[in-house]
Amino acid sequence: MRNLTLLIILIFYGMTSKAQDLQQYQWENRIIVVYSNDTELDLVSKQLDLLTEEPKELSERKLILIQVHSNQYKTIFPENSEWVSSYLKDKLKISxxxxxxxxLLGLDGGIKLRQQEIVQTEKLFSLIDGMPMRKAEIRRKDQ
Structure with a gap:
């Protein structure tokens, strides 16, 4: 019985930690999620290359870049990580x-952009720079 209780606790702990995949960034970072059902898809490498070519712009906008494939994800920027098991695909309701x-997820965790084609950095940065919290960040920086 004690082993069963321990097993149940471990299962629920694992489910809770998976649900917190993105919550750890809320109010601290904006998140770009690049999803693909095939990690070798040409669109993925093009999108990731496009975004990682501008590390200063990503940092300035407090962006975290995450790649999602199936039921796993890894952080691409600011630091590359290993693949981690996750339910992000389900959480983002990806078909x-x-x-x-x-x-693009805002500081509040809400979806600000959802697009099934490559997103140009100009469009992405313009969208972010038009957000109220980003405008406040820019004003504080200019003072």
Whole structure:
């Protein structure tokens, strides 16, 4: 009985930690999620290359870049990490039929952009710079 109780606790702990994958960044960072059902998809490498070519711009906007594939994810920016098991695909409600999708999550954790094609950095940065919290960050920086 004691082993069963321990097993149940471990299962629930694992589920809780998976649910907190993105919550750890809320109110601290904006998140770009690049999803694909195939890690070798050309769109993925193009999108990741496009974004990682501008590390200063990503840092200035407090951006974390995450790649999601199936039920796993890894951080690409600011530091590359190993693949980690996760339910982000389910949390973001990504369809089984979806091959490629890019998300922008705001500081509040809400989805600000959802697009099934490559997102140009100009569009992304312009969208972020138009957000009220980002405008406040810019004002504070200029003072």
């Amino acid at each position: 089984v039929k979806t091959e490629f999708e890019v998300f």
